[in-house]
Amino acid sequence: MAGNGNENTSGDFSFSAAAARDALPRITTEKGAKAPTPREVCQDDTAPRVNFQTIDELHSLQKKRSAPTTPLTNANANGLTGTSGPTTPVSGESMLQSVSASLASLTRETGPKLIRGDPATAAKVAHVPHTPTSVPAADVSDSGLKFTHVLHNLSPAELYEQAIKYEKGSFVTSTGALATLSGAKTGRSPKDKRVVKDETTAAELWWGKGSPNIEMDEQTFLVNRERAVDYLNSLDKVFVNDQFLNWDPENRLKVRIVSARAYHSLFMHNMCIRPTPEELENFGTPDFTIYNAGKFPCNRFTHYMTSSTSVDINLARREMVILGTQYAGEMKKGLFGVMHYLMPKRKILSLHSGCNMGKDGDVALFFGLSGTGKTTLSTDHNRYLIGDDEHCWSETGVSNIEGGCYAKCIDLAREKEPDIWNAIKFGTVLENVVFDEHTREVDYSDKSVTENTRAAYPIEYIPNSKIPCVGPHPKNVILLACDAFGVLPPISKLNLAQTMYHFISGYTALVAGTEEGVKEPRATFSACFGAAFIMLHPTKYAAMLAEKMQAQGATGWLVNTGWSGGSYGSGSRIKLAYTRKIIDAIHSGSLLKATYRKTDIFGLEIPDEVEGVPSEILEPINAWKDKDAYQDTLLKLAGLFKNNFETFTSHKIGDDGNLTEEILAAGPNF
Ligand SMILES: Nc1ncnc2c1ncn2[C@@H]1O[C@H](COP(=O)(O)OP(=O)(O)O)[C@@H](O)[C@H]1O
Ligand SMILES: C=C(OP(=O)(O)O)C(=O)O
Ligand SMILES: [Ca+2]
Ligand SMILES: [Mn+2]
Known part of the structure; x- marks a missing residue:
């Protein structure tokens, strides 16, 4: 049926003229019932003429044919x-x-x-x-x-x-x-993320301990691909998105996403770059394709499979297959992994970072693992947003890979994060939130479905987003760590070797929710602040970052967006308002002029003063009641850093042997 299904199209409705004179009109619905003749009804010349004779015609008028810029x-x-x-x-x-x-x-x-x-x-x-x-x-x-x-x-x-x-x-x-609702999975499944190991990728990619790339062979990939394709073809309908990645026009990637759900299609519509009608007309063959079979599981009798979920990347075929998870973040982060392979080949550094730019064109990068504040802190009312999560740094400057943002919304409050709050409107996908069944008002504090509630919106929903999402070379490189131990200073200035040490370490306390099975914050090290997404050995990205920062004279900073005055459980999370003040002082350049002193063990330079931030919290020990507990915790964390870095001590970083030495010396000393 062409209409909306509510109307009766098999017979006409009409009033019985005779009955209408003395009683309520009787409705006759018999097929072929005669319409009243013009003489029998009141003539009202003020009523506009109608352009339809049937309900179908009326409905056909409601929707105007889209005006494409190219003829159909x-x-x-x-x-x-x-x-x-x-x-x-x-x-x-x-x-x-x-x-x-x-x-x-x-x-x-x-x-x-x-x-x-x-x-x-x-x-x-x-x-x-x-x-x-x-x-x-x-x-x-x-x-x-x-x-x-x-x-x-x-x-x-x-x-x-x-x-x-x-x-x-x-x-x-x-x-x-x-x-x-994203179904059973409300976060990514890193243990089910596989990459095809062939002759080329065996040599090029990072495999083994610490690597996110779990190997699978080509044959198994094809088995899973066939399973996804068969499932999608068995459906009555599939959603196809043809879109772009990367705002740098010379390094743009054409991606196609085939999925079973409107939710997935809208999510990617928001997260990838949206083509104009002309660009869509001339789209041609995609450079990369995702087959997202969503809830349809992989076959556990298939070689390599360890659960009913598998997210598989084949770089040679330029394809990704998703089976057994509907969490939409797999698609965006899967493509990010692909960029981490393709871009370095072109001498472009891919970054798991947020990025914004001041009125004077000063660009800042915000590195950090999930939940450390990339999205929150790059979305800054006083600055232009270039992007919240995935960027490229090329010879000419920075570019966002995506066309949208993916904000955590647990405990989201209008006063604290007004721009993100206001972006949650028509068009935005809100995952796994709880709302009032009548008013449909969202309760952002409700964790009934998951901690990892999310909003995905097009970047232009942030009022001061910079379109196109590109900018000049970064001036500040801010490393965000959400330190659940509460011993790292809220802000410290880093030299180049320290920046590299902390970049390679990629420390944070993983905040519950984004990865499956993590219910409590716990210390975690993830190389390049994104080990789950990198494809090459971490030192390759680190060497590129060092070279770029050196060439551009960028300053590195370590910002603890986590605990103060005690570890998780006894201390409390540093107020977002204070962290914003710290970030403001970095952007304005005022923090460069502060007086610094060096901490024991980590050797971090901490400022005496930051405008708008209580000085007592700048030196972590001051905020702790139990000073011995502080020392013990500090040593414990230093030990964890040292252990973690062991795997990197045998790797040379860049062409400069000195830098490698300096980086090794930039870690904790005790
Ligand atoms: N001091 C702080 N700095 C940054 N974020 C904070 C702070 N305190 C609380 N938060 C909260 O932590 C979360 C950071 O998440 P988000 O910015 O989405 O991280 P990412 O983009 O790095 O995954 C947000 O929910 C934010 O409100
Ligand atoms: C989508 C994610 O990104 P982030 O938490 O860094 O915003 C993720 O890690 O699954
Ligand atoms: Ca139409
Ligand atoms: Mn984010």
Whole structure:
């Protein structure tokens, strides 16, 4: 049915003229019942003329055909007319052929039969002519006979409708965001992230202890790929996003995301760079493709599989397969891993950092693991936001990889983080939050579903975002650590060797939630503040960072956004307002002029004063009641740093042997 399904289209409604004179009109609904003649009803000349004779016609008027910037040549040639379902302003056939090629089974057919549009409404849409295969007709299976509908680059409004209609757990919140549930997984699954080890990647990538790359072979990847593709093709419809990564036009990547849920499609719409209609028309073949089968599990009898979840990357095929998890963050962080492989090949450094720029063009990077404050601190009302999570640093400056932000929203408060609060509106995906069943007001303090509640919104939802998201070379490199031990100073200035030491160490207390199974903060070391995403050995990225910082004269800083006055449990988290003051002082340059003194053991330079921050907290021991406990904890943490760094002591960093020595000496001394 073409309409919304509520109206009766098989018979006309009409008033019985005779009954209307003396009683309530009787409604007759018999098919073919006569409409009143003009003489029998009151003529009201003020009523506007209508342009429809039937309900179907009325409904067809409601939706205006999208005005594409390029003609719908293929669609027109097929006699395509506007349908009442979601439409796409791109040429029909070439897109369908391209998607069909993406979704081709590797063993049976050249590609599934695809139709554009929503199966519920798209009866009259064009489909791709099914290319005959070399397989004899007798071998054709049922799957070869069915059509799969493709919902290509739908708009947020269309995706809302799809989600609300078909995906349980989808609701509009009081501010217009789309609340969704990500299912059993509410965080990434790093233990299920695999990378194909072939001749090339065996030599190039980081494998073994500490590496995030769990190996799998090509054959197993193809088994999982086939499983995902078969699942997607078995559905009535799939969502396809064709988008870009990286705002640096010379190093842009074309990505295609095939998924089963409107939630995933809207998430990636927000997180990747959105093409213009012209760019979409000329999209061509993607550089990288994700097959996201979501809740459909991997087969545990498949070699290498250790659970029903597997997130698999094949760099040679430029493909990623997701089985058994609906957590959308896997897609964005999976692509980030790919950039960590591709960009260094072009002498571009990929960074797990936030990035913003002051009015005078001073750029700051914010490195840090999940929950340390990249998103919160790079979103600063007084500065331009370049991006909150993934960047590239090239010969010409910095560029954001993404087109959106992914903010944690546990305990989100309007007063503390107004820009993020206001970004949660129509178009934003709100994952796993709890809301009032009637008012649909979100309770950001509610952890019933998970601690890792999230909002994904397009970067332009932040009022002072810098579009295009590029900037000059960074002036400040801020390393964020959320120190659950409460012994690192809230702010310290680092020399280059110390910056490298802490960059390679990548210390934080992992905050609960973002990774599966972590319920309490615990000390963690993650090389380059993103070991889960890097592909090469950490020292490769460190050498590039050192070279760039040296060339640009950038200053390194270590900021503890974690505990003060005691460890987690006895101390308390440093107030966000204080951390913001510290960051302000870094940006303004005033902190460079402060007087510093060196701490024992870690040898960190701490300032005597920061405007707006109580001086007692600048030296951690002062904030602790139990001074012995402080010393013990400090030594304990220093020991953890030393242990962790053992694996790096045999690696040379850059061409300069001196730097390696200096870095080794920049760690704790005790
Ligand atoms: N002093 C602080 N500095 C930074 N963030 C803080 C601080 N205190 C509390 N927070 C909270 O910690 C979380 C930091 O998360 P987020 O900025 O999303 O981290 P990331 O982007 O690095 O994963 C936010 O929920 C923020 O409100
Ligand atoms: C999405 C993530 O990013 P972050 O927590 O760094 O914002 C993640 O680590 O899963
Ligand atoms: Ca239409
Ligand atoms: Mn973040």
